[in-house]
Amino acid sequence: MIKVDLERCDLCGTCVAVCPPDCIELREHILYIVEELCTECGACVLVCPMQALQNLPAGEK
Amino acid sequence: MQSEYDIVVVGGGPAGSVAARFASQMNVSVALFEKDGEIGIPVRCAEATSDMDLARLIEVKREWIANYITKARLFAPSGDFVEIHLPSRGIILHRRLFDSGLAEEAAKQGVAVFTKAFVSHVEFNSDLPVVTVNYCGESRQVRAKIVIAADGVESRVGRWAGIRTQTALKDIESCAQSLLGNIEVQLESIDFYFSSRWAPGGYAWVFPKGERVANVGLGVNCAKPLAKPPVALLNDFIEYQFPQGARLSTVAGGVPVAQALKQLVADNLLIVGDAARQANPVTGGGILAAVTAGKIAGQVAGEAIRCGNYQRNFLKKYQQEWIRTVGKDYARFYLLKEWMTSLTDQDLNDIANSLKKLSLEEINLLTVFRVALVNHPRLLFHALKLFASYS
Ligand SMILES: Cc1cc2nc3c(=O)[nH]c(=O)nc-3n(C[C@H](O)[C@H](O)[C@H](O)COP(=O)(O)OP(=O)(O)OC[C@H]3O[C@@H](n4cnc5c(N)ncnc54)[C@H](O)[C@@H]3O)c2cc1C
Ligand code: SF4
Ligand code: SF4
Numbered sequence: 001m002i003k004v005d006l007e008r009c010d011l012c013g014t015c016v017a018v019c020p021p022d023c024i025e026l027r028e029h030i031l032y033i034v035e036e037l038c039t040e041c042g043a044c045v046l047v048c049p050m051q052a053l054q055n056l057p058a059g060e061k
Numbered sequence: 062m063q064s065e066y067d068i069v070v071v072g073g074g075p076a077g078s079v080a081a082r083f084a085s086q087m088n089v090s091v092a093l094f095e096k097d098g099e100i101g102i103p104v105r106c107a108e109a110t111s112d113m114d115l116a117r118l119i120e121v122k123r124e125w126i127a128n129y130i131t132k133a134r135l136f137a138p139s140g141d142f143v144e145i146h147l148p149s150r151g152i153i154l155h156r157r158l159f160d161s162g163l164a165e166e167a168a169k170q171g172v173a174v175f176t177k178a179f180v181s182h183v184e185f186n187s188d189l190p191v192v193t194v195n196y197c198g199e200s201r202q203v204r205a206k207i208v209i210a211a212d213g214v215e216s217r218v219g220r221w222a223g224i225r226t227q228t229a230l231k232d233i234e235s236c237a238q239s240l241l242g243n244i245e246v247q248l249e250s251i252d253f254y255f256s257s258r259w260a261p262g263g264y265a266w267v268f269p270k271g272e273r274v275a276n277v278g279l280g281v282n283c284a285k286p287l288a289k290p291p292v293a294l295l296n297d298f299i300e301y302q303f304p305q306g307a308r309l310s311t312v313a314g315g316v317p318v319a320q321a322l323k324q325l326v327a328d329n330l331l332i333v334g335d336a337a338r339q340a341n342p343v344t345g346g347g348i349l350a351a352v353t354a355g356k357i358a359g360q361v362a363g364e365a366i367r368c369g370n371y372q373r374n375f376l377k378k379y380q381q382e383w384i385r386t387v388g389k390d391y392a393r394f395y396l397l398k399e400w401m402t403s404l405t406d407q408d409l410n411d412i413a414n415s416l417k418k419l420s421l422e423e424i425n426l427l428t429v430f431r432v433a434l435v436n437h438p439r440l441l442f443h444a445l446k447l448f449a450s451y452s
Contacts (some may be wrong), residue, residue: 010283010312010313012105012214012312012313012314012315013214013215013315014214014215014233014235014313014315015315016214016215016216016217016227016302017214017215017227017228017233017317018228018229018233019227020227020228022217022220022338025181025196025217026215027096027179028096028097028098028177028179028445031336032077037288039283040366043230046230046283046286046287047230047235047283047315048290048313049235049236049237049290049291049313049314049315050237050291050292050313051290051292051293
């Protein structure tokens with residue numbers, strides 16, 4: 001699953017621009033990933049300028 | 062907040078504020094929703110544009126301008142640089158003042174501007190669009206005849222209308238930038254650094270905002286995995302170029318270097334600015350595109366309300382006018398961008414080396430391109446292949 005490190009995330013929205021199933025929601029102070037829709041394609045991880053996203057095996061956090 | 066407006070604009074960047082203003086001037090009711098608490102903040106932008114070009118579209122206030130630019134320096138990986146006199150003067154904006162000034166202007170024209178107003182969904186399947194807006198923590202439903210999506214690179218509004226707005230990794234630059242204080246700058250010059258060391262598939266920039274202060278940032282292409290994320294590359298670049306620089310701000314951001322969306326309108330919907338991927342694909346500059354598209358879209362939307370026709374066939378006028386004024390050129394720039402991202406560090410060094418033989422007066426972007434092609438047949442071959450594959 002994709003995990004957001006909110007200490008690193010700058011809420012810039014670049015990940016939202018590339019997410020194929022459109023499962024990332026960016027608000028004023030927070031970024032959510034709708035896990036049920038995420039295909040773990042990894043596009044958001046690659047594009048994030050802050051390295052705030054990680055694809056972790058299920059169970060880890 | 063009313064429960065109904067003729068037009069709802071989502072996003073309070075330049076595209077949204079300008080669209081809202083020009084729609085409102087047609088005597089229709091317009092609301093603008095911005096998710097953040099203050100328009101103009103944060104500034105995710107290097108703030109370079111042309112005041113002459115902007116002034117053809119809107120009034121440009123002196124206090125929005127931080128600095129005037131007359132030349133650009135293009136640095137090759139070797140450190141050699143080519144100096145280009147800009148065909149028309151450039152400026153570095155105070156985006157914070159620019160964005161809030163444009164929103165104020167919209168408000169003066171009667172636009173109902175709301176901040177801390179996050180649009181979580183727009184339902185396009187009903188008769189008229191229904192906008193769900195979370196305003197200061199409370200969810201409300203607002204009906205509109207037309208929605209203008211000006212929600213930036215993170216845009217989702219178009220997707221709710223069934224338009225695929227997702228951008229391919231090769232068509233987006235992943236950026237990090239700091240406002241650096243206490244550094245040496247050449248006030249009249251914007252500097253670009255091309256090198257896989259600092260910015261693979263992109264460039265690093267130094268855009269001076271004033272004496273001893275500049276926007277210093279970089280954008281990279283993420284189609285291939287990077288050894289380091291942009292924020293770490295920026296740290297390296299700053300350590301190397303400006304070890305004494307004070308980091309007055311640090312931001313991340315994404316710049317579409319894509320072809321604009323094929324579909325800029327749908328029934329009851331127009332998409333503008335970064336949301337429509339309208340930035341210049343070579344430079345990544347999107348301010349001018351946002352203002353241009355915003356103005357056309359606002360006028361067409363206002364006209365549509367007055368004619369009572371909110372269908373795609375009417376709103377299409379905006380798309381046609383965009384293509385005629387800017388879109389056609391940017392489509393060509395896209396090919397140029399594809400070619401530029403294919404250059405290796407060695408290619409870039411060779412080009413800079415050949416250009417050294419020319420006098421300053423002879424150099425402009427076109428000569429750079431021409432010299433590159435004439436002196437380096439391999440590049441010419443590459444460029445031809447690329448252009449052929451698109452025609
Ligand atoms: C690092 C960097 C450097 C750049 N440098 C330059 C440069 O030097 N020159 C240049 O011309 N361009 C530059 N650009 C590009 C330029 O910043 C953009 O093209 C421009 O801001 C686009 O304007 P816009 O109005 O379309 O979008 P934005 O300015 O991004 O505005 C979109 C607004 O919509 C709001 N929003 C988003 N979703 C919602 C929602 N659901 N509900 C409510 N509000 C929402 C956002 O909060 C935001 O305020 C740069 C970009 C970056 C990232
Ligand atoms: S791209 Fe990275 S920094 Fe930007 S919003 Fe997404 S997770 Fe946050
Ligand atoms: S991994 Fe792919 S599907 Fe999942 S959030 Fe990231 S971009 Fe979206």
